[in-house]
Amino acid sequence: MPEVAASRRVTSADIAKDVGVSRATVGFVLNSTPGKKISEATRARVLESAARLGYQPNRAAADLARGRSKIILLVLPDRLLGPSMQASLDEGARVLAEAGYALVTQPQARPLGGIPPLWETLGPDVVIGWTTFTPEEVMSMRAAGVRRIRPRPGESARYDQAPGVAEGARMQVDHLHELGHRRIAVAALNDPQMIELQRSRADAAMQRAEELGMETVALRSVDHRDGSSAEAVRIWHDDGVTAVVAYNDDVAATVAGAAIEAGLRVPQDLAVIGHDDSPIASLFVPPLSSIRMDTVEAARYLAAVALHEADGRPVTSTWTALDTRVVARRSTLG
Amino acid sequence: MPEVAASRRVTSADIAKDVGVSRATVGFVLNSTPGKKISEATRARVLESAARLGYQPNRAAADLARGRSKIILLVLPDRLLGPSMQASLDEGARVLAEAGYALVTQPQARPLGGIPPLWETLGPDVVIGWTTFTPEEVMSMRAAGVRRIRPRPGESARYDQAPGVAEGARMQVDHLHELGHRRIAVAALNDPQMIELQRSRADAAMQRAEELGMETVALRSVDHRDGSSAEAVRIWHDDGVTAVVAYNDDVAATVAGAAIEAGLRVPQDLAVIGHDDSPIASLFVPPLSSIRMDTVEAARYLAAVALHEADGRPVTSTWTALDTRVVARRSTLG
DNA sequence: GCGCCCTAGTTGCGCGCGCTACCTAGGGGT
DNA sequence: ACCCCTAGGTAGCGCGCGCAACTAGGGCGC
Structure with a gap:
């Protein structure tokens, strides 16, 4: 049973103390760090303790240490494909969530009225667009620390090339x-x-x-x-x-x-x-x-691209195969 | 003119070095820390340098140091009020952005298919709901480190009490x-x-x-x-x-x-x-x-509540005054 | 017995920023 | 001469985590 949440959040140090190992060991277990051998017994004890104490890693600290966030921003033009697209994206969001990423969608490509784009305030690691971004947008993203942008600047020049347009x-x-x-x-x-x-x-x-x-x-x-x-x-x-x-x-x-x-x-x-x-x-x-x-296929493709940028996983499907x-x-x- | 972005991001230490003051001073200027007097001359030099170098604070570091993020999650039930609500929220998003907060909206209250709620992966500081959350949802938020939740758990028991229902x-x-x-x-x-x-x-x-x-x-x-x-x-x-x-x-x-x-x-x-x-x-x-x-008024109210939770600003309008x-x-x- | 490698860990630094506690120079009152 | 006050700073800790560098403790061939 999860313990009563104390005033302070549970940190990995708490788990380390509870189990009687170092904080690093806890980290290796929880992140399944490749190239690190931790005995099955220790691993189990760490996981049990984490579950029992209700440990949730601190996003800010993890992001800071890692040097990148776990937020993926998806920018759709207009309300293109509308509700069906939204529903289809759920599957992509699920896959990304499994990999620890949060998928945030920005329905309209170009917000009006002086609203700063979400990538400035959210600090996403990846921005995926249905269509190519303008050079100004790319510069703004870069300045905001966005490392990965898709479609790559200049990859496909205009709306004309985006599928479904x-x-x-x-x-x-x-x-x-x-x-x-x-x-x-x-x-x-x-x-x-x-x-x-x-x-x-x-x-x-x-x-x-x-x-x-x-x-x-x-x-x-x-x-x-x-x-x-x-x-x-x-x-x-x-x-x-x-x-x-x-x-x-x-x-x-x-x-x-x-x-x-x-x-x-x-x-x-x-x-x-x-x-x-x-x-x-x-x-x-x-x-x-x-x-x-085929919004399902489109959503699947977008999710695949996002995972590729984030995780390095290969992209299987292709954009142009989209059924219209x-x-x-x-x-x-x- | 902004300098060419080097490989490394500009940090507040870079500004400090550039201006010839300590990092703390830079922080005081950029955050307008109350109770700290910085001479007008120094302040101007810091601001000039920040602009010239294209400084953008690192969200993760700031969040970690502050102990809270600057993300506000808004949960709307169904697609209640749909597109008009979305449009009206732009004004709220603008106000929040001015205060440095990112507004993320989650259109459906209860995602299906095993998608973890956005508050788990995003780590928002505030979660605002159109209606009250279930005890399980509140527990999940608390576990995820969400500090402020509105409506307050138990404040208004069910959908029945939410406006417009x-x-x-x-x-x-x-x-x-x-x-x-x-x-x-x-x-x-x-x-x-x-x-x-x-x-x-x-x-x-x-x-x-x-x-x-x-x-x-x-x-x-x-x-x-x-x-x-x-x-x-x-x-x-x-x-x-x-x-x-x-x-x-x-x-x-x-x-x-x-x-x-x-x-x-x-x-x-x-x-x-x-x-x-x-x-x-x-x-x-x-x-x-x-x-x-009146979605405009509703959005304004939601934004006001969000700002209240985040900043401590007083809430002016009231929920029940909503025009239906x-x-x-x-x-x-x- | 000795050197060597492998396993299963530990120690500790760095990420960038917020902010408390401390410092210093200068000025004014007594 | 002394003290105290304030404006205008500086030094440095702490946030929680990822990960590189290091190490204790075996087993093992020679």
Whole structure:
């Protein structure tokens, strides 16, 4: 049974005293230090004592002595892939926790309003990003003592190369093309926080449309709170647009909603496809076609990269193998 | 201009050497230690040197010496209040960052699948919860060296007392009662991760209905992926239920969607009210009535509590003053 | 008996910072 | 001349742990 927690925390010295060995021996046992032989008998006594006394190593002291912390910071752009990604990350967090690492996720890539990035205040040992960081961000991390950064600075230059950005946008367009649409619009969101990501997705979509010989109309931002979505739908419809590529499922819902309110039929008068396959896509009436990425695999990959940086373990899967595909629903199929 | 970062990090000893004073003096200046007078001239030289050399204090060392970390962990139940809460917390994070604290939020209260709670691996100085923690959780925190826990163990016993739990559920029922509904159903979600919270909200709703002399039917869990929502809607409608209180907006959308697909009119044949006023509530067609809490004020309060625990600053606002109200939309108003 | 190696440990330093206790020069009151 | 006070510092310990360098105590070949 664990003893009543005294005012002072249990340190490794307490265990040493309790067992009757030196503090170093305790450390060797608890850390299973390679290259150190400790007899099975002693090892057992140390472990028993640690459990009985309720020993928890002092993070600050361990970090200081080791010269690095055990925090891994994961930076996701926007709320890319949203709730499903979060859930999938649990598995990665579990694996990392087993190795003694804490996984902290920062949902938005670029916090606004003068909030210092988490890596400055947390002191993570590793920062993993979905996309590449800007040179300023890298400098800030380095100054804050972050030793390992992934993707490596300059490894993959921009959002365009990150999985699920250009890929998903192209698939949206391909899907509409296959269904016979020849004149499409791209809908974005009025959010300064993710201009970059939106821009990249929109560019990829436009480019793909051009490759396929489709016509596109100018990018428009919609917001369900003002009249912009209703206006956009009216303009598009008058302009002969038959389908809309939306930045994400919220935008798709906004557009589809505005179309329905305007008396148009979705998808007969205006088809809509979203991105990320978030809950709203399947809950909306009609259900929204969307792009789904294999978040489980993505999370597994990110965890593997993190463990590689932290522990030196080999990375098994690869980024580019990520499965991305269209989830066709009634908002395009009718 | 900041110098090129050498291999070794800049320590306060480097500054001391650079300025020509002792390390203690550097510490006094950088921490503005109360009760220590340092001449303005020396202070300026230290600060200049720190900036020039790009000094960043070593968190681990500071934490060790201080005996406490500068991490504040915020535990939110479920994804209560979802994205809006997250956004509102930014302000709190900024204030805390100014005081040198890192705010880490853990979205779900009780992680599943053997993931150790973040407080074990992160070593936060303060843990703030939206609701009270279980005795086991408190013990686990204590063992992990967490010194300050809010709400204080035993301060407010259960979910029922947390703001936005019973309150919101009662308002949902009140709203339906005012609109003339007399026989209602309560819809939950099939998610083991938040049984407690759902149970509390459902209980509060049922109890309120009874107080108002309304009839209720048994609680049902719905899931849009199987046929359970369609079945629930059919049963409810056959049973004379005219309105549904949903655990959250996703559940409300599920129910409303199933009703529409079944050819019922929302709200004429079946009214639905959600909770949290998440994006889907306003994007759905018809837009869903919901419960909105003042997340800005909530976040401000949580930040104030955190700062109080960390810094000893007084707490100005109060928990109970939180503004919770119905956002009436077409899913109940018609 | 002697030198050698191997096992199972121990001693002790260093990590970088917070902070208490101490020191010193100069000034003013008596 | 003496003492005391204060501003403006300095010396150095302690935090708990990781780990390198060292060592006591055998077994073993020659």
